[in-house]
Amino acid sequence: MDDRNSRETGRLEGMAESAKLDNATAIGDMVAALCAYFNRHRDMRCLLAVDPSQSGLFDDEDDEHPFSKLPRTIVEIDHEAFPEAHRPYFLPLDLATPQGVALLAESVRLAFEDRHPESMAEGQGQRIGGWLATSASLNEVAAHWSRHALQYNEQGRPCVLRFYDARALGLIWPILSGGQQQALLGPVTTWHALDACAKPIAYTAVAQSRTDLSLTTEQWQEIHRHGLINRALALHALSIRRQPKPVEVETAIAAAARADGYGLLDRDDQIAFIGHALAWHPQFDLHPKVLQILSRKDPDDFYTAAISDLTSTEITEIQQGDWYDRLVASASR
Numbered sequence: 530m531d532d533r534n535s536r537e538t539g540r541l542e543g544m545a546e547s548a549k550l551d552n553a554t555a556i557g558d559m560v561a562a563l564c565a566y567f568n569r570h571r572d573m574r575c576l577l578a579v580d581p582s583q584s585g586l587f588d589d590e591d592d593e594h595p596f597s598k599l600p601r602t603i604v605e606i607d608h609e610a611f612p613e614a615h616r617p618y619f620l621p622l623d624l625a626t627p628q629g630v631a632l633l634a635e636s637v638r639l640a641f642e643d644r645h646p647e648s649m650a651e652g653q654g655q656r657i658g659g660w661l662a663t664s665a666s667l668n669e670v671a672a673h674w675s676r677h678a679l680q681y682n683e684q685g686r687p688c689v690l691r692f693y694d695a696r697a698l699g700l701i702w703p704i705l706s707g708g709q710q711q712a713l714l715g716p717v718t719t720w721h722a723l724d725a726c727a728k729p730i731a732y733t734a735v736a737q738s739r740t741d742l743s744l745t746t747e748q749w750q751e752i753h754r755h756g757l758i759n760r761a762l763a764l765h766a767l768s769i770r771r772q773p774k775p776v777e778v779e780t781a782i783a784a785a786a787r788a789d790g791y792g793l794l795d796r797d798d799q800i801a802f803i804g805h806a807l808a809w810h811p812q813f814d815l816h817p818k819v820l821q822i823l824s825r826k827d828p829d830d831f832y833t834a835a836i837s838d839l840t841s842t843e844i845t846e847i848q849q850g851d852w853y854d855r856l857v858a859s860a861s862r
Contacts, residue, residue, distance in 0.1 A: 556634070556637050558729075559637050560630075563624075563637070563721060566721070566731075567624045568624075570718075573662040573663060573664055573718060573719075574621060575623075575661070575662065576620070576621060576660070576663060576667060577620040577622050577633075577657070578617060578619055578657070578658030578659050578660070578661060579618050580617050580655060580656060580691075580694055581616075582614075582615035583653050583654025584653060584654060584656060585656070586639065595628070595631070595632055596632065596635075599620040599621060600620075601619070602670075604617045604618060604674045604675050604678060605675045606679055606689060607675075608689060617658060617674070617693040618671075620632075621667060622660070636657055640656075640657035641723070643655045644723060644772060646763070646769075646770060647767065649762075649766055650766070650767040652760075652763070654694070655694050655695045655696055658693040658698075659721055659722030659723075660720075661719075661721070662717065663717045663718055664718070669716050670715070670716055673716055673717075674693065677692070678693070680742065680744065683750070690742075690744075697759070698722060699722075699724045699726075700725060700755045700778075702732060704748055704752075705748075707734060707735055709743070709744070710732070710734035711734040712741055713734075714733070718733070720732040725773070725778045726775055726778060728772075751786075754782075754786065754799075757785055757796065758782055758785050758803060761781055761785075761800045761803035761804045765777065765804060765808065780806050781806065783811070784803045784805075784806035785802075787806075788802040791823055792828060793832050795832070797831075798831055801832060801836070809844060810847050810848060812853055815853065816852055817852075818843050818847075819839070822838055823835075
């Protein structure tokens with residue numbers, strides 16, 4: 530037992546060390562790419578978007594921290610239930626100076642740090658919302674975000690759309706139409722960020738005249754599931770010691786919709802269902818035993834309790850996927 534524990538500890542330590550090396554390379558590559566972009570577009574200023582809702586870039590009492598010396602432009606969110614301390618803000622980065630490049634590098638490091646599986650699983654938030662390229666003033670961009678952050682959901686209730694959280698944006702962006710994407714960008718030409726898989730991405734849109742998001746009922750339904758999806762992905766990332774791959778993000782999105790279809794209402798049940806699609810099989814709920822469990826579950830029963838009837842042998846069978854291959858082959862005849 531001790532030998533197995535030692536081997537497992539060694540394996541996890543090795544994976545953690547490898548992740549550190551990969552992160553160092555990824556940080557350097559992203560800093561170089563951002564510097565190259567802004568060198569090509571010298572008419573654009575670089576705005577660092579910050580989300581302080583979970584933790585700040587620095588201790589606000591630390592007057593000597595380099596970020597504290599930059600002027601802060603706060604995004605006003607007119608909602609009485611939204612704490613002032615949680616409002617996002619912008620910091621201008623002058624990449625024509627060594628100090629500005631150093632701050633850029635530090636912001637990129639923080640962005641990747643917040644994507645460590647441990648940080649994600651602890652729900653520590655994403656401090657860095659991205660690096661915005663714009664020829665507009667900070668006040669113009671802040672006013673635009675202020676108008677779009679407070680939305681009215683499908684029930685007509687005021688709702689803060691947390692697009693300034695990079696992980697949330699990674700799920701929101703693909704469900705928007707081209708016009709909605711342009712409406713979200715507004716005066717921003719390119720929004721550089723980390724996507725749902727912690728890979729650098731540049732959000733741009735074809736210029737259109739649309740000026741508001743006007744989200745549909747279907748889009749709101751998807752957005753309501755995004756918190757569950759990101760939580761399940763964070764727990765999955767912790768268990769596999771790496772960031773999710775695009776196919777795993779798609780698996781989580783699809784599983785969240787199916788959890789709704791099965792009538793799962795409890796948050797822990799929904800997250801567990803998505804987690805099983807990630808850990809067992811993307812279509813695990815089509816396995817005969819799982820279908821049987823779901824069909825006999827009363828509406829008031831917890832999914833997590835019902836699914837515990839699966840044996841370890843049945844879970845292994847689900848993971849191997851031979852049953853699904855037979856199901857697909859049978860359906861194609």
